[in-house]
Amino acid sequence: MPELPEVETVRRTLNELVKGKRIERVTVSLPRIIQRPQEPEAFAAALAGHTIQGVERRGKFLRIMLDGLVLVSHLRMEGRYGVYPADEPVELHTHVRFHFDDGSELRYKDVRQFGTMHLFVPGDDLTLPPLNKLGIEPLDETAFTLQTFKKALAHRTTKIKPLLLNQEYIVGLGNIYVDEVLFTAGIHPERTADTIKPAEWAKLYDAIKSTLSRAVDAGGSSIKSYVNGQGEMGMFQHELLIYGREKQPCRACGASIDKTVVGGRGTHICLRCQPLPKKRRAAAKPNAK
CATH class of the missing domain: 1.10.8.50 (Helicase, Ruva Protein; domain 3)
Structure with a gap:
């Protein structure tokens, strides 16, 4: 399972790749990846039209910050993100695709299928599961003394x-x-x-x-x-x-x-x-x- 250094590295690279991109639509091929809302159709509909403002991290979770929404994602054992041209063949075990209006896609691939995604309005993501009981960030100079x-x-x-x-x-x-x-x-x-x-x-x-x-x-x-x-x-x-x-x-x-x-x-x-x-x-x- 990726630990803090790996998730932080993913955060940094994703921030470079997707910041400012507008989601045109979302394709969910494996519904159980989506934990909140329970219906993948509602998840996809809620994200359509939103722009990614940046990518943050809380522990081993990614927080994809959008205009008015926060997508909390855990990679679990083997989850991974990548950005591809829309016309590039989709690899096996790709379960969620975020189609951007510039012709590129953010794809989530997970061979073990243990990863999770939760969608929140800003603020609720830090007060509700899965982030609400997390401890101190060890690279936070203020919190971790x-x-x-x-x-x-x-x-x-x-x-x-x-x-x-x-x-x-x-x-x-x-x-x-x-x-x-x-x-x-x-x-x-x-x-x-x-x-x-x-x-x-x-x-x-x-x-x-x-x-x-x-x-x-x-x-x-x-x-x-x-x-x-x-x-x-x-x-x-x-x-x-x-x-x-x-x-x-x-x-x-x-x-x-x-x-x-x-x-x-x-x-x-x-x-x-x-x-x-x-x-x-x-x-x-x-x-x-």
């Missing part, structure tokens, strides 16, 4: 990895970048938030900001099928320190990288760089028979 970060998580007894994945606290982090930031901060993913020390919170905070910023600058990580709005791959996968490197030597200490499951998610760990405190190890060790 060390103090707000610690306030959201530090008192909790939940393991730190599932907490960082929970979009109600911090948005945009998925499995790839949570593994990366925990490694960078030297924190074991099974540690509970209430055991993390003040200096470690500072390291984790800095790791989130620096890792996401570097990933955005590199255009995201092209793991599996991700490409941006212009069909280009991201490059940050070449800079990943731990994710996807099971049994390879740690770039920091040379120890072999382990892979386990934490909170139901595949998790990469360097046990030398991310030690589990002794008390926690003893509690986790199964009883001898």
